Amino acid sequence: MRRYLTFLGDCFRLSLVGDWRYHAWMTALTGVALGGLYAYCHQLVHGLVTTGMTDQVSWGMYIANFTYLVGLAAAAAMLVIPVYVYRNLHLHDVVIFGELLAVSVILMCLLFVTVDLGRPDRFHHLLLRFNFPMSMLTWDVIALNGYLLLNLHICGYLIYCAYCGRKPTRAFYIPFVFVAIAWAVSIHTVTAFLYVGLGGRPFWNSAIIAPRFLASAFAAGPAFIILTLQVVRHFTRHKVSNNALFTLRRIVQVALLINVFLLLCEVFTEFYADTRHVASAQYLFLGLHGHHALVPWIWTAVAMNLVATTLFMLPASRALNTLNVACVLTIVAIWIEKGMGLIIPAFVPSPLGEIVEYQPTLHETLICLGIWAFGLLVYTILVRVSVPVLAGDVTYARRRSTHPRADAAGPAAHGAAALNNAPTP
C-alpha cells in the first residue's frame, strides 16, 4: 500500500518536471482547457442555448466529437491484436502507448457526453434508475466505463510492475488484454447501435453504419498512433522501430480500403434508389432546397480520404514524411466524416420535413477545444510518466536508496522539489 502511494507520488512529481518546451506545451494546453471550462460554466448558467443546437438539430458538435473519439479509443486494441494474437513483436514496446491513448480518449468521450447533458446535476439518476437493457445509452455507459477500467488496469499494472522492478505476472494482465480486444469492438458497435436503432431517422437506420464505423476507426486510430509514436521517439529515449510504424501502416491501408468501399455502397444505395430516404444524404452531399452547410465539409473529407488512401497504397508512404501526411489526412477526413458527417445530417430535414441548419457557436467550439486540450494534457502526462518508469529509470528501489524518508506523497510544491533528486542515478 505504502509502496503504491509512493508510486503515485512519484508519478505526480514526474509529471511536473520537464524542460521549457514541456512546460510551454503543458501551459498552453492548460490555458485552452481552462477556456473550455469558462465556456462550460457559461453553459451551466444559461443552459444549452449557448450552443447552436435546436429542437430540430438536437445533437451537435459534442456528440459528433464523442462519436469520433469512441472510434479513436479502439486504436489500443488495434495495436494489441498483432502483438498478442499474432506475436508480432515489433509492436510489443508500443502497445502501452495505445492503451494510454485509449484511457485519455475515453476520458474525453465521457466529458463530451457530460457537457451535452441538460442536467449534469442529476448524473446520479443514472445510478439510481438504469434503463438497462432497453436503452442503448446505458449499454454505452457500461461499454465505455468498462473499457476505461480495463485499459487503466492493464497499463497501470504494467507500469507499476516496472516501478517495483518485478516481472509482470501474465495471469494478471493477459486475460484482460484479450477481454479488452473484444471490448474495443463492442464500444464501437454499441455506439453505432445508439444511432442505428432509431427507426425515425432513416439516415442512421441502416445496418452499414456499424461496419463503416469500425472500418473508419481502424483507420483513424492507428494513423493517430503512428504520429504519436514519432513524437514519443523524438522527445524521449523510448525506442520505436520503423517496423512498428510500418505494421500500423498496413492496418490503415486495409481499413481505408474497406472504408471507401463501404462509403461507395452507401452512396449507391441512397442515390440510385432515390427514395424519400435520400433527403439527409442529399443534404449532406449535395444540399437540400438551397441549404448546404455541410457540403463543403463532406467533399473535403471525401477528397482527403481518397488522397490518403492513394498515398497509403503507394510505396511512397514508406517514407516517413509521406506517411505522416497521409496519416493527418486520414485523421481529419474521418473526423469530419464520422463526426459532423454522421450526426448532423440525420437531423436535417427534421422528421416533419423542416430544414433547420446547425451552426456551432463560439461557446460550443471553446468547450470542444477545451476537452481536446484536456485529453492531450492527460495523454502527455501519462506518456511523460510511463516512459522513464518503463525504462527502469524511476523505481521503488532506487527511490528508497536516494530518499529514505521522503516517500510519502507530499504536497505539490514539495513533491516537485523532491523529484529533482529522485531519478538521479
Add this chain to the structure above:
Amino acid sequence: MPGDDSHPAPGGTPDGGVPVSRRGFLAQGAAATAGLAALAAAMSPLRHLKDGDLPSAEEFLQKHYHEMTPADKERALNRIREQVRRRHGVTPTVSDPPPMDGVEFVYGLNISRCIGCRKCVHACVAENNLSRAPEIQYIRVLEMEKGSIDVESANHHYDSDQVPRPDKWYMPVQCHQCADPPCVKVCPVGATWQEPDGITVIDYDWCIGCRYCEAACPYWARRFNFAEPTIPPGQLNPHIAYLSNRPRQKGVMEKCTFCLHRTRVGRLPACVEVCPTGSRKFGNVLDPNSEVHFILKHKRVFVLKADVGTLPRFFYYFDERGSRYHEPIAPGPESGPLPEGA
C-alpha cells in the same frame, strides 16, 4: 519530454541532480498561484447562478415518480406549490390525477375540416404553461401540398391569417402517444414512460436532459428547454399537475400529455375545446359509445408514417361525402346526414 532524468535535451537543462533552490521553490509557488487564479477566473461565470438554478437538497434527493410513497408525493407537490408561488406570484392548485381504470385515450383529427388556423397551438401554449421565450409549442400545423402526404413538401411557416388557402390542406402534428414509443425505450434513466391510459409522460424532476428521446421520436413531438422557460406575469395557468403542465425547468425535456390534468378528470384537452371547426376528436377508445370509437369503426382513417411502426394513438380521418368509396354508415354523433347512394 526531455528533462526526464539525465538525458540532455537540445535547448533544455537536465533536471537531474539540481538541488532544490529557493528560487525554484518560489517559482513553483508562483506557478501554483497563477494556476489557481486562472482556474478561479475560468469558473467565474458561475457567480451568475441564481438561487433557483441549483437544486435544493429536497429536489436533489427526490425519488423517481414510481418510487415515491404517498407522503413523498405530497411533499413534492407542496414544494412545487411553494416554488410556483415564489416565482410567479400565484398560489396554484397542484394535483397528480391518476389514470382512470378502463380508459385508453385516442385522438382523431379530421383533415377534411381543419383549416390551419393554429388556434389549437396557442390554446395549448396557454393551457400547458409552455415557455413564451424561447418559444415552445407542442403542436405543429403543416400546410400540405395538394396531392401529397409527404411532410417534406409541407410548409411549416405559413401565415395563419390567410387560411385556408386554395389547393392546400392542413395537417396538425403533435405527440401521437405511441403504443410502442421509441422515446420511452431509449431514455437511459427511465424518466419517461407510458401510463396505463396510453399517455406518455415525463418526470421533469428525473430527466437528465440527454435528448436521446428527442432524436428517437419519429413525429418530432418532444421539446427541450434549452434555456430557462419564461411565462409573462399573470399568464400562468394555476391549475397544474405533476406529470403535465407544471412549470418546467431549464435543461429538461417536455411534450404533449393529452392535457392529462383535464382529461383524467373528465374534461377535454384544450386543443379540442378551442378548435372552431370541430376537427379534433378525443375520447376513450375502450368505450363503445365514444365518438372516437365510432370514427375508428366507420370512417376512413390513417396514421402518419405507419412505416415506423410505433402504433400511434393519434389518427387522421376524412369525411366520405362525395367519396367514390362510400359505404352506408350509421349516423353518429357528428356524422350528419347519411351519405348518398351509389
